[in-house]
Amino acid sequence: MTLSLISLFTFIAALLTIGYCRFNQKTGSLIVAGWAALTLLTGSWHNGVWVLVVLACVILAIINISSLRLNLVSKPSLKLLKRNLPKISETEQQALEAGNTWWDAELFSGKPNFKNLRDLTTSSLTFEEQAYLDGPVEDLCKDLNDWEICHRDLDLPPKIWQQMKHDRLFGMVIPRAYGGLGFSATAHSAVVMKIASRSITAAVTAMVPNSLGPGELLHRYGTKEQKDFYLPRLAQGIDIPCFALTGPEAGSDASAIPDTGVVCKQDFEGKKDVLGIRLNFEKRYITLAPVATLLGLAFRLTDPDQLLGDNNDIGISLALIPTGTDGINIGKRHFPLNIPFQNGPIWGEDVFMPIDWLIGGTEQAGNGWQMLVECLGDGRGISLPALATGSGKLLSHVTGAYAGTRKQFGTAIGRFEGIEEPLAEILANTYIMDAGRILTATAIDQEQKPAVITALMKYQLTERMRSVVNHAMDIQGGSGICLGPSNFIGRLYQAVPIGITVEGANILTRSLIIFGQGAIRCHPYLLTEIKAAQNDDLALLDKTLFSHFGFVFSNLTRSVWFGFTNAFFESPGTPVTRKYYRRLARLSASFALLTDYALLTLGGTLKRRERLSGRFADILSSLYLCSAVLKHFEDQGEPHADLPLLDYSCQSLIHDAQQAMLAVFHNLPIPLLGKALRLFMFPFGKPYSPPSDKLMHDVAQLAIKSSATRDRLCEGIYTTDDPTDPTxxxxxxxxxxxxxxxxxxxxxxxxxxxxxxxxxxxxxxxxxxxxxxxxxxxxxxxxxxxxxxxxxxxxxxxxxxxxxxx
Known part of the structure; x- marks a missing residue:
């Protein structure tokens, strides 16, 4: 009896070790085979243990004998996967191939390598980049009068336009060889953030040419002739660019673009039978369109006469067209919520352009969607997060000062508990946004193009900007709602829906893109299995499938172990940050396991379960931002005074991830199995609580007192103590x-x-x-x-x- 119990416990320990350590198939098989042999040799296989021995031998045989594995598992699985796995459209395939994965894939793995994250060298500004911020950007901010821009002029003054052009602000991402500034993603982010703390109109005007503008597309994909001609003009502001993707019917859905280009020949500027494209398009919400001299255009290209080759439907393509070309019409301006950056409709009727106006020439014809997705990352991952963070830093600085100055009943209102709550949320959200901004810009600087993370950042930071602005409005009260030269928050309040809408509406980004694409891109096996199923590639599926089984088993054992130990034996981080790394390790394993459960039970229908996908997106977002906060705190030298910000940020993010995970449990198929899974992951109930009232008080007090923590949090924005200035x-x-x-x-x-x-x-x-x-x-x-x-x-x-x- 004793030997049997020992054998049983040894078997359980062996399985837990294999799963926890994620041993490969060969090592795991040897460990199980060794246990079976030892059990037989010691005679401890009585009292039911023999059932485990037989089961282990059968499983080992199936795993390690290829003919058995193929016939009993892989072939039936191929049929099942062909029926149930999601189908990938052409545009989805192009989106999946654009960019790459990074820390998002680590979180999907269930076993993130925190050492890689902690060892990552965070980008810093060069001497030239810092000088540009301290010089031209500082001067620009001093000259900006947001009340006059938004109420009187409804545009940036001519002096500001000229200043931006002179300082090559529209050429931040253009290499120096072409007359641009050649700035890093970190510097690009810092510039937009600082301008946004002064004027949203100016920030949007500056960021568009440096995000999804022709400059970035030309730099990556343009022909030598296109680069040599246009990049110097764009860098100097001789040409003002816009990019037209969004249309009245299809929005930004490239697969449904109704705008057409037909390859043809036509006389053009005195030349006979010029090979080109006849365009018909209608676009709206195009930033800088009313003042643009150069139009970047997305359209569907066809070649009915096969002048370029055998393919009739070439696909989404991109072109660069001077706006003075015959047939192009620039409409009247849109007026986005009293934030008067230049924005409007643009359309074309029978516009003829030479074929070499295609961005990248004919070699890039049909590659437009992939080109767009890769360049969208700059807007999603750099510009909009920088704008949101600049707003958060401004309100942390100024609303905090207001709460420390404004008095009721003889006491500064920042000392009232009712004010402390929104004040703490403002500071913590700003800390989270800044950490995410810096980490994502660092990744882009190091040649990463994490499409899922940039979408995540756009969604999360613009939503956190919404929260920050709303809380600040509550604190400001009447002074926040009365517009005028002294009001510094009203335009931010009006601008919130703009950031949430552009570069992909947040509702769709959350419910379709972050997890929908993330699960396929970042899962270590899913995309390979989809390709194997679509191509009837049994050998590839066989190779991948059993690795996937081991992956699921590993995450299950890690989730069970972490559920009972709260990952206590994990040791990443420092004595201050370790507890939060442990929680991330635990939730990452659970997230990976839940992902596989959802994919197994829902298959291709998961794409249509948008609410469920949104909750998975919330889990991934919270895990990524918590990782960023921990790295940010460590990179700053773990200042003791900043501990309240670290604790509040991590506790709120981890609690958010936990709550989203519990919401997923309640909405998964096979409720009984879902409840069992929840019991494995959270055997003692919900382990993580939101920040306490005391912690809320400690964070809020950081806003209403002068301190190094306040200076660090608000670093990088435009500040002044001029009593005649709004802030x-x-x-x-x-x-x-x-x-x-x-x-x-x-x-x-x-x-x-x-x-x-x-x-x-x-x-x-x-x-x-x-x-x-x-x-x-x-x-x-x-x-x-x-x-x-x-x-x-x-x-x-x-x-x-x-x-x-x-």
Missing amino acids: GRIEHAFNLAQAARAIEVRIKRLAKDGRLEAKTATARTEEALEKSLISTKDAALLREARDAMLNAIRVDSFDPEALKQP
């Missing part, structure tokens, strides 16, 4: 309030002791001065601080005529 007046009042705080505390104590009889703060100041309880200098400081506070909370008002736009 500077609040920082000026905040600085004076900090300086006067000790004197105010002394006067309150004197009043409490009965030594001062006056009831108002102003009267107490004068009484204390008369009684020589404070100095003349102290009284002057208190008066100055009060005047600054009144200026900080001032709200604009107008004569009716003054509100009318000229």
Whole structure:
């Protein structure tokens, strides 16, 4: 009996070891075979253990004898997979082939290699890049008057346009060899972030030519002639580009683009029978279209006369066309929520262009969708996250100062628990956004093109911007809703839906792209299995399938082990960050296992289960951002004062991942099996709680006091303490309030002791001065601080005529 129990426990331990350590097929088979042999030799196979021995031998035979494996498992699996795995369309295939995978694949693996993440050298700005931020970008920000831009001019002033062109702001991503700045992704992000902290209109104007603009497409795919001619013109602002993808019917769905180009011959500019393309298109929501001199265009190209080859339907293609070309019409401007960046419709009727206007020439004809997807990463992964982070840093800085300055009942409102909650959320979201921004830009700088992560970043950071702006609006109250020269938040509030809508609407990004593409791109075996099933490649499937079985078994054993130990024996990170790395390891294993469960039970229908896909996207997003936060904290030297931000950010992200995972459990097929899986993963119930009230208090206090933590959090935005500036007046009042705080505390104590009889703060100041309880200098400081506070909370008002736009 004792030997049998020992043999049983040894068998369980062997399986757990194989799964936890993720041994390969050969090593795992040897371990199980050794156990079976030892059990038989010691005679401990009685009392039912013989059943395990026989089962182990049968499984070993199937796994290791190819003929048995092929006939009993692989062939039936091929038929099953052909019926149930999702079909991949042409555009989906091109999207999957665009870019690559990175840390997202590690999270899908269930066993992320945290050493690789921690050893990654984070990008930093070069001397030239930092000088550009401190010089031209700083000067630009000083000159921006957002009230005049948004209310009076409804455009950037001519001086600002000229300044942007002169400083080659539209050529940040264009190499220096062509006259551009040749900036890194990190510098590109830093520039957009700083401008966004001053004016959303200016930030959008700057970021579009450097994101999905012809400059990036030309740099990657253009012919030598195209690069030599256009890139210097774009870098210097001689040409202003726009890119037209979105149309009235198909939106940004390239597979449904109704815009057409037909290969033909036609006389053109005095030349006979020029080989070219006749275009008909209608586009809208095109940023910079009203002022563009150069149009990048996506359309479906056909060749009915087979002038280019044997293929009639060539596919999505991209062209570069001067907007003065006959047949091109630029419509009136759109007006996106009072954020007056140049945006409008553009269409073309029987526009003829020479064939060499195709971006990349005829060699790139039909490759347009893949080209677009790869370049979309800059908008999704750099520009929009930078804009969102700039907004978060601005509001952390200014709304925090406002909460530390504005008083009710004689106390700064930032000390009220009701204010602390949204204030803590503002700071934590900003910390999360900045960490994600830096990590993603670093990946792009190191030649990574993680399409899933860039989509994730766009969705997550624009949504967190929405949360930050809403919380700041709650704190600002009436001063936030009354527009005027002094209002620094109203335009941010109006801009939130714009960021959420562009570069792919967030609803679709969450419910279709992040997990829908992520599961296929990042899963170590799924894409290979889909290709094997579609091509009837039994050998490839056989090779992949049993590795996939081992992968599922490993994640199951790791999930069970982590469920009972909370990954206590994992040891990545430092003594400060280790507990959070352990939680990430645990949730990553569970996420990978849940993914396979959903794929197994739902198959191809998972593509249509958008709510379920969205919850999986939320899990992946939280795990990625938590990874970024941990790296960010360690890269900054683990400052002890920043611990509240680390703890709040990690706890909220891990709790979000847990809650999304539990929501997935409730909506999976075969509820009984789903409940069993949940019991394995969370045997003691929900392990992770959201941040506590005490932690919320600690984070909120960081916003209303001057500190190195506040400086680190808000680094990289435009700041001023000029009392005539919309944000500077609040920082000026905040600085004076900090300086006067000790004197105010002394006067309150004197009043409490009965030594001062006056009831108002102003009267107490004068009484204390008369009684020589404070100095003349102290009284002057208190008066100055009060005047600054009144200026900080001032709200604009107008004569009716003054509100009318000229």
